[in-house]
Amino acid sequence: MPELPPVSQPDAIPGRPARTPADALQWVGLLAVAAVTIAADQVTKLIARRSFTPDDPFEVLPFFQFTNTRNTGIAFGQFQDRQVIVIALSVIAIGWIFVYFARSGGRHPLLPVALGLLAGGALSNLFDRLTQGYVTDFLHLDRFPVFNLADTAITVGVVLLLIVLLRGERQAAT
Numbered sequence: 001m002p003e004l005p006p007v008s009q010p011d012a013i014p015g016r017p018a019r020t021p022a023d024a025l026q027w028v029g030l031l032a033v034a035a036v037t038i039a040a041d042q043v044t045k046l047i048a049r050r051s052f053t054p055d056d057p058f059e060v061l062p063f064f065q066f067t068n069t070r071n072t073g074i075a076f077g078q079f080q081d082r083q084v085i086v087i088a089l090s091v092i093a094i095g096w097i098f099v100y101f102a103r104s105g106g107r108h109p110l111l112p113v114a115l116g117l118l119a120g121g122a123l124s125n126l127f128d129r130l131t132q133g134y135v136t137d138f139l140h141l142d143r144f145p146v147f148n149l150a151d152t153a154i155t156v157g158v159v160l161l162l163i164v165l166l167r168g169e170r171q172a173a174t
Helices: 024-051 083-104 111-132 149-173
Strands: 058-061 065-069 135-141
Touching: 024 111, 024 135, 024 149, 058 149, 083 111, 083 149, 111 135, 111 149, 135 149
Parallel strands: none
Antiparallel strands: 058 065, 065 135
16 A cells, blocks of 8 residues: 655745644643733732722832722723723734644743733733723833733733744744
């Protein structure tokens, strides 16, 4: 009986790393990072709501304060008071994270961490929007908008994702 030729990946692009689906352990990693992110963010927001007010911030350092603000928009004050748009964008982003991870989660060991931080941060802020109509922000560095741990997780997740993607591209080119 003649041998069949190897099946190529239909979505493989020459010069790019092949997609490697996430396995069960990688899913556990992503979900664990997301769960820890959500828990830490929700607990710190609860503490901020009970402990600080916008009128009475707590100065930690001359350039850093704890406060309690309500944010109805997204990063840097965009889409203020447009909850439907913000919720829709959040749901789309979270869906993309899980679909991308299912298809390519096995590419790099940092990918579950990067996408877990992104998903956890996005889900935690989405939870606030759905249950309260706003997100509690409480960390204030001078010259920056007030933010929270979910925002920090999203930022770190984006940086890690860029590192993973750039390293993958660089390895594919060599």
